[in-house]
Amino acid sequence: MAEARKNEPKIEADEVLAGIVEWVSIESPSHDGKSVNKVVDHVEGQFRDLGLKLERVPGRDGFGDILECKTTPEMSHGEGKGILVLAHLDTVHPIGMIERDLKIRREGDSIFGPGIYDMKAGGYIAYYALRHLMRMGKKTKLPVTFLFIPEEEVGSPTSRTRIEEAARGHKYALVMEPGRDGDRVVTSRKxxxxxxxxxxxxxxxxxxxxxxxxxxxxxxxxxxxxxxxxxxxxxxxxxxxxxxxxxxxxxxxxxxxxxxxxxxxxxxxxxxxxxxxxxxxxxxxxxxxxxxxxxxxxPPYQKDAGISALFEKAQAIYREIGKELLDVPLTGGGSDGNFTAALGIPTLDGLGADGKGAHAAFEQIYYSSLVPRTYLCTRLLETLE
CATH class of the missing domain: 3.30.70.360 (Alpha-Beta Plaits)
Structure with a gap:
């Protein structure tokens, strides 16, 4: 890491994990709008405490609310099109999984819980990254919008229009879906x-x-x-x-x-x-x-020149901590990043915690991935211009 960064406050893995566990402790199946909104309430409060400008769109068709959190002019150096950070707060797991098959627990490097990998860990990492920049007294180079989706796991039927509208007003899209197979992110999806x-x-x-x-x-x-x-x-x-x-x-x-x-x-x-x-x-x-x-x-999310350039920036950041970032050639799973990439917005996906077991009764994240992934997100917010 560069000499100038050695005296900065460190990203604390235990602190990141504690925040993730708070989010995971609130179960939020996609079709249970009231339960999803309990997580929305929690996240809304955290971003309000940071001083962001908030807008909450009431849910419909039984789904939860869409939450949009924007940095204020005082929080960034630039104006105009900025960074869109996408995360979803719903999970595939029914209420009660946290008491049965997916009790929150740590076993070695693995931490288990419903939706912890897909994708509450990634959503919290994005929040922590901005908070970490702020407590270091730093600003982002571009305005940042965080968009939290309530029903991504069922195809974002009530959120797609809002996602696409937001994407058109931004220069980059960072999607906090889970990381893959070690130090890998997603640059294309079917x-x-x-x-x-x-x-x-x-x-x-x-x-x-x-x-x-x-x-x-x-x-x-x-x-x-x-x-x-x-x-x-x-x-x-x-x-x-x-x-x-x-x-x-x-x-x-x-x-x-x-x-x-x-x-x-x-x-x-x-x-x-x-x-x-x-x-x-x-x-x-x-x-x-x-x-x-x-x-x-x-729509298909295909790696183009803009996505390649964004990925190369992420690789350079990862090298600051002595690690090599790779990408998944093509994943079969869809995400809200499909919508932004199809609009031609350079989109980097799979920025969340590494782990395994998405949608399974052994869903887990790896403790060892929390600091590298949070560092990557923090530096992307800090340096993208």
């Missing part, structure tokens, strides 16, 4: 599509008049084989039929069947190609109807 297929046939008695029926499940089975067959690892395309429902009784030829499909693609060209393919599917059997609905709900 686009995510969701499609629903509904088949309608004709019901009949399965024993007495089987020949009069037209099985919707039989038709859908053929459609599923066709859809799963579009998975092409060489092209980066995956199609997953994740949900299915149909039929009314074991002795009834089923009149209706519905499936929900998850699509992942690495490029906008493939997004358009696969969307067209899905929406133009036709029945395979006779005397049945097929209805297809859906779209891409997260």
């Amino acid at each position: 686009g995510v599509g969701r499609f629903t297929l509904t088949v309608k046939g004709t019901a009949s008695h399965a024993g007495v008049r089987h020949q009069d029926g037209r099985s919707a499940i039989h038709e859908m089975a053929k459609q599923i084989m066709r859809i799963e067959g579009k998975t092409d690892y060489a092209r980066g395309i995956t199609c997953n039929v994740g949900l299915i429902q149909g039929g009314s009784g074991v002795n009834v030829v089923p009149a209706e069947c519905k499936i929900e499909v998850d699509l992942r693609v690495p490029s906008q060209q493939l997004a358009e190609e696969m969307t067209h393919w899905f929406l133009n599917l036709e029945p395979i059997g006779q005397d049945v109807t097929l209805k297809v609905e859906g779209e891409m709900n997260r």
Whole structure:
């Protein structure tokens, strides 16, 4: 680290961890808006104490509130387009996980808890980074906006417009999703599509008049084989039929069947190609109807020159502490960074704590990653211009 930085207050791992645990202790499943808002209340209070300008947008459709926290002119050297920091406060875990499978605990380098890795640790690290700069008496070179999302885990249906509006007013986007595989961040993500297929046939008695029926499940089975067959690892395309429902009784030829499909693609060209393919599917059997609905709900996030330059700045910062920062070539998971990158905003993702077990009953972060990751975030806020 540079000589001039040796006398500055240190980032304390225990202090960072204590703050993360406070956030994690408030369980916040995406579809439980009241619970999510308890975390929003807590985060809002912390940023209010720092003196940021706050705006809270009431949630809708049962989701929690969107929280926006902006630095004031006194907190930064510059004006105009600045840095957008994105984090989400919802988790996939139901209420009660903290008392059962995901009790907050430390085992060696690992700290467990619901949503601790994806992604409350990253959200808190961003807050701590700004607070750390302020207590060192430093300013950011650019204005900073922190945008906390209440329903990212279900695709940000009520937040996407706000994210995109905010991104257009900023020069960079830093996404505090979890780090990956050691000292790695995310510079590209696949686009995510969701499609629903509904088949309608004709019901009949399965024993007495089987020949009069037209099985919707039989038709859908053929459609599923066709859809799963579009998975092409060489092209980066995956199609997953994740949900299915149909039929009314074991002795009834089923009149209706519905499936929900998850699509992942690495490029906008493939997004358009696969969307067209899905929406133009036709029945395979006779005397049945097929209805297809859906779209891409997260555009592909592709590494371009602006993202490469931002990543190189992050690498230079990491070298200040003697570490080498790498990037994940292409991850299949989506994030709110897909929205900002698709708008051409240089976006660096996966800046949160390293760990493993996202969405699992063993979700955890690594204590050893807290200081390096917090240092990286702090210096990005301090130096980006």
